[in-house]
Amino acid sequence: MQKQETLSYEEQFKDAQVSFSPFVLRSTGIQQSQTNLKVDTYNLACAPYQLSMKGAILVGSFSKDEISFFQRFKNALAGLTMTVQRPTSRDPEKIFCRCQISAVGLMKGRENVGLVVCEFKPIPPDLAAILGEHLLFMERLKVQWQDMQDKPVQVSPESSRKLGYNNYAVMSSGGTQHKLALFTLAANRLECLMPLRSPDIAAGTEASFSLFFQKYRFNVPGKVEQSSRLPTGIQRLRASLAFSPELADILGDYFFAARVAARH
DSSP states (O other): OHHHHHHHHHHHTTTOOEEOOHHHHHHHOBOTTSEEEEETTEEEEEEEEEEOSSEEEEEEEOOHHHHHHHGGGTTOEEEEEEEEOOTTOSSOEEEEEEEEEEEEEEOTTOTTEEEEEEEESSOOHHHHHHHHHHHHHHHHHHHHHHHHTTOOEEOOHHHHHHHTEEEEEEEEETTEEEEEEEEEEETTEEEEEEOTTOOOOOTTOEEEEEEEESSOEEEEEEEEEEEEEOTTSOEEEEEEEOOOHHHHHHHHHHHHHHHHHHTO
């Protein structure tokens, strides 16, 4: 049964790429700092940068000379060991992957940061299951995100406690940052107030919104839809938000808890 389920994950998500973030690390349980790639007699401390059913892109700290040296191992076989901490298990588990190195190089724009591209020969069933479960979770969150659109939560001390919101948000646009005071938050939209002396923000301005919760700290791309000044001079904004798995997860838990409480 396990083999059939794993094979279905490989087929269903054969073209999917998982780029690592704090959210992905929490979802998969992969311990990014405990990843090791053995090439010939060398052990390289790496961290997953991207994973798929076909292979891995690993990132590590390498000098230009080290990159040049390890490029000689292109097409060589290697062993990748990853550590996973599942929420249902007290002890971490090791996953060993046989792979072939297909490329070694420096990350563009990053000094002394190297990338190692590996192809699985083949992907271990346990790792395929971990990736498959994460990608299914992402699909569920996207459905939740659709269902929760335009269902705002009024930001108050009580709702902030239930959401785990740290009452701190920042908007970044045009190389500048502005602190925000949220008063409504939905899966696809937020409304906020800006400081009194903040510059005028025009409707249509694209921005990145950093939201700080106890569970996650994350950035969401968005666009300012409305901007106005209150009689006090304080600026009020309404902005649309792109899909954020972190926000969908947090709001999903909030609305679920509210439904449970309403039944009692």
